[in-house]
Amino acid sequence: MSAKPPEGHTHPRFDLDDVIHAPVRLSIMAALAAADEADFRFLKETIEVSDSLLSKHLLALEEAGYVNATKGYEGKRPRTWLSLTDQGRAAFTNYMDVLRRIIGNP
């Protein structure tokens, strides 16, 4: 999906957002779209990935402006809360629309 689309393309798959359309990043976006906020640990357990892989993909989403990270403490334990930005929510909504166009309304 990352290949450059041919000129004058009509197939909706070319409209899929490459930032979202990757296994781990898709799961992160889906989780954050369903929950207002989720902590790092919740994402790690839900997506079943290592800390380093999750951090790498979160960084990519933050750089794209899709995810916002807030660091804080719960008692003495450091905690990172993650949420979608408005831009991220709009991108995920658009991504879902494209998916529906590809496979029809599920």
Add this chain to the structure above:
Amino acid sequence: MELSASSAFDEIRRVEEEVRKARRHFGTTLLITGLAAAPFWWTQLLAPDWVRNAGYVVWIVGGIVLYAVPRGDRHRGQVSAAWYTRGWVALAFLVFLLPPAVGLGLKLGGVDGLDWLVALLCLVSGAPAIYAGWRFRSGR
């Protein structure tokens, strides 16, 4: 790894269900805390000594079971709502601090005949947690 549109949909649905489960669990915890707050503060502030002691034991044991014992499912991480994160201090204040603070204040001030006020605060103390629990469980 190539990701097909249908497997992308399947993954989105799976993740949404995980989030729903976590929200329901968190909502239930808040709901139970809110429902238990009123009778607990009533036993602590207005009931005879033996009822107070029993209420205290039940509250501690219940708290351990609810918050400290590992859950059956595998999640230890948390989901939250922005309004909850911003409001949890106010919620904790109402549930855990307001009734004893007012009760103690009245006692220290030697004010009698205001048991109705303490009883009302006991009743109100659990309301925010019940409301938050309901909103989490209903996914709002």
